Amino acid sequence: MRLYDVELRFRLMLGTAQYPSPAVLLDAIKASRSEVVTVSLRREAGGSRAGQAFWSMIRNLGLRVLPNTAGCHTVKEAVTTAHMAREVFGTPWIKLEVIGDHDTLQPDVFGLVEAARILTEDGFEVFPYTTEDLSVCGRLVEAGCRVLMPWGAPIGSGRGLNNPYGLRTLRAHFPETPLIVDAGLGRPSQAAAAMELGYDGVLLNTAVAKAGDPVRMAEAFGQAVEAGRLAHLAGPMEPRDMAAPSTPVMGMALLS
Amino acid sequence: MADVTVIGAGVAGLTCALALAERGASVEVIDRGERLGAEACSWYAGGMLAPWCERESAEPLVAELGEEAIDYWAERVPGVMRKGTLVVAPARDVPDLARFARRTERFGWVDGERIATLEPDLAGRFSKGLFFSEEGHLDPRDALDALSEALARQGISIRFGVEVENEAPSSPTIVDCRGFGARDALPDLRGVKGEMVLVRTKDVTLSRPVRLLHPRHPVYIVPRDDGLFMIGATMIESSERGRVTARAMLELLGAAYAVHPAFAEAEIIEIGADVRPAFPDNLPRISRRGRTFHVNGLFRHGFLLAPALARRVAATVLHGTHYPEVMDEDQLQR
Numbered sequence: 001m002r003l004y005d006v007e008l009r010f011r012l013m014l015g016t017a018q019y020p021s022p023a024v025l026l027d028a029i030k031a032s033r034s035e036v037v038t039v040s041l042r043r044e045a046g047g048s049r050a051g052q053a054f055w056s057m058i059r060n061l062g063l064r065v066l067p068n069t070a071g072c073h074t075v076k077e078a079v080t081t082a083h084m085a086r087e088v089f090g091t092p093w094i095k096l097e098v099i100g101d102h103d104t105l106q107p108d109v110f111g112l113v114e115a116a117r118i119l120t121e122d123g124f125e126v127f128p129y130t131t132e133d134l135s136v137c138g139r140l141v142e143a144g145c146r147v148l149m150p151w152g153a154p155i156g157s158g159r160g161l162n163n164p165y166g167l168r169t170l171r172a173h174f175p176e177t178p179l180i181v182d183a184g185l186g187r188p189s190q191a192a193a194a195m196e197l198g199y200d201g202v203l204l205n206t207a208v209a210k211a212g213d214p215v216r217m218a219e220a221f222g223q224a225v226e227a228g229r230l231a232h233l234a235g236p237m238e239p240r241d242m243a244a245p246s247t248p249v250m251g252m253a254l255l256s
Numbered sequence: 257m258a259d260v261t262v263i264g265a266g267v268a269g270l271t272c273a274l275a276l277a278e279r280g281a282s283v284e285v286i287d288r289g290e291r292l293g294a295e296a297c298s299w300y301a302g303g304m305l306a307p308w309c310e311r312e313s314a315e316p317l318v319a320e321l322g323e324e325a326i327d328y329w330a331e332r333v334p335g336v337m338r339k340g341t342l343v344v345a346p347a348r349d350v351p352d353l354a355r356f357a358r359r360t361e362r363f364g365w366v367d368g369e370r371i372a373t374l375e376p377d378l379a380g381r382f383s384k385g386l387f388f389s390e391e392g393h394l395d396p397r398d399a400l401d402a403l404s405e406a407l408a409r410q411g412i413s414i415r416f417g418v419e420v421e422n423e424a425p426s427s428p429t430i431v432d433c434r435g436f437g438a439r440d441a442l443p444d445l446r447g448v449k450g451e452m453v454l455v456r457t458k459d460v461t462l463s464r465p466v467r468l469l470h471p472r473h474p475v476y477i478v479p480r481d482d483g484l485f486m487i488g489a490t491m492i493e494s495s496e497r498g499r500v501t502a503r504a505m506l507e508l509l510g511a512a513y514a515v516h517p518a519f520a521e522a523e524i525i526e527i528g529a530d531v532r533p534a535f536p537d538n539l540p541r542i543s544r545r546g547r548t549f550h551v552n553g554l555f556r557h558g559f560l561l562a563p564a565l566a567r568r569v570a571a572t573v574l575h576g577t578h579y580p581e582v583m584d585e586d587q588l589q590r
Contacts (some may be wrong), residue, residue, distance in 0.1 A: 020313045020314065020315070020538065021315075021534075021536065021537050021538035021539075022446075022536040022537075022538075023536040023537035024537075024539070026536070052495070053446035053493070053495060054446065054493035054494075057536070126435075156471055210355065210356060212359060
């Protein structure tokens with residue numbers, strides 16, 4: 001999978017929030033085989049970069065860091081946070097979130113497109129967290145995004161793929177753009193389903209961080225993403241109404 | 257000259273000093289603050305003695321070490337309550353109760369009627385909850401006072417306003433309980449910021465800590481004397497001390513309002529913030545560097561873990577006992 005000229009072998013990306021401890025987080029990342037982790041800056045920043053200890057731990061993992069603008073509700077906040085992220089992590093990558101509704105954490109797609117344009121012109125490589133809306137995704141691509149991250153369901157809801165039809169349509173309309181389902185997944189089967197739709201990758205956080213055993217769940221998601229990808233490449237059979245025996249009926253033993 | 261100098265008069269330092277003194281060591285305690293609690297994150301603690309609730313996010317070791325805490329405090333501090341902990345969730349977050357229940361132990365499910373019996377002021381507000389009947393709570397500031405008095409009875413007074421940088425202790429053994437202040441010596445120590453608010457109201461009464469589950473802003477309310485309630489606490493990966501944000505107050509007070517609307521009319525008595533010291537696994541550790549024993553990483557479990565750690569530190573310092581569960585540096589061995 002190629003994201004902004006970076007070649008990745010594994011297709012699962014993990015968020016780094018809400019784990020029982022940093023030690024569990026590190027074990028979970030290893031078990032998932034993720035090569036990309038997202039990290040939020042907004043709240044940890046404090047007055048004076050007081051989140052340094054956690055950030056340097058993330059930096060020292062030797063993985064690619066995708067900083068995010070989680071918790072930003074306006075274009076200005078998101079742009080400011082992106083600049084800070086670039087400074088702290090030394091990467092042009094930014095997972096752009098502009099939240100429109102406090103309860104559903106639904107993206108504000110108008111602000112998202114505007115912020116994506118501003119940041120792209122400023123040299124950022126933007127990963128927009130968006131709805132699965134076709135025209136919004138079109139605008140994001142026009143604004144310079146070369147990756148799209150539609151939601152599966154609201155952040156942290158664990159509901160899976162709310163609109164498989166919409167996600168399938170999006171895949172069909174953007175065959176060349178890497179598409180990553182971001183947010184809303186609760187179970188590995190849902191991640192596999194996203195990959196079977198032909199999605200390039202999956203990003204999640206809560207489903208692993210809040211699992212009974214986060215490390216084991218991270219491994220499960222890693223395997224599900226691989227399985228879904230293989231299934232997509234293999235070409236799944238179409239469902240049908242009539243039973244079709246898998247054993248030939250010819251040559252049955254006849255008693256005569 | 258004292259046999260042992262304890263640096264830091266927070267809950268870790270005071271319990272260690274007392275444990276050593278009670279076993280016959282001559283002990284002195286120094287602290288950089290001007291008075292008790294001035295520089296200790298213990299001052300802002302909730303004071304919940306909740307080993308089983310904490311299993312929701314903590315490793316089993318926290319519950320194992322914490323089990324002895326309630327008896328320890330009840331023997332030494334007046335007003336330690338053994339009324340349990342009540343965990344509730346708003347209707348739309350009831351799935352979070354199931355998750356909490358899966359991860360914890362020693363509780364019973366309670367319905368609206370039982371909740372109303374336990375906490376009459378919450379009647380009709382929650383239809384489902386978990387009751388951890390064996391847990392307790394205390395007022396951390398009373399507890400620090402009681403420890404300081406117990407030390408005084410042993411002839412030990414705390415010397416305040418002493419910076420170790422300026423005045424290195426000369427005693428043969430040092431027990432370093434500086435919390436986040438010891439990060440110069442313990443490079444993998446980090447700070448986890450917590451913000452709290454203390455309010456007073458006579459319009460609502462609670463007998464025990466109430467935890468409200470919420471996907472974004474979980475909160476606990478701990479009742480204290482005279483209509484005081486401690487509402488806490490945020491958990492932020494940050495080493496910033498002191499600064500309380502408007503966001504934190506919105507979250508904490510909003511959640512308290514969800515527990516009972518009377519909190520909207522409560523008087524704000526105090527807001528505060530400090531930094532919890534934590535190692536990467538969020539577990540406590542006793543580590544030796546020459547003549548210094550570091551007791552650190554109590555994270556959000558200061559009052560819960562301090563008694564068990566103090567006992568171990570005393571045995572380690574005085575008799576060389578080894579406690580692998582808190583002393584092995586290699587996390588994989590624990």
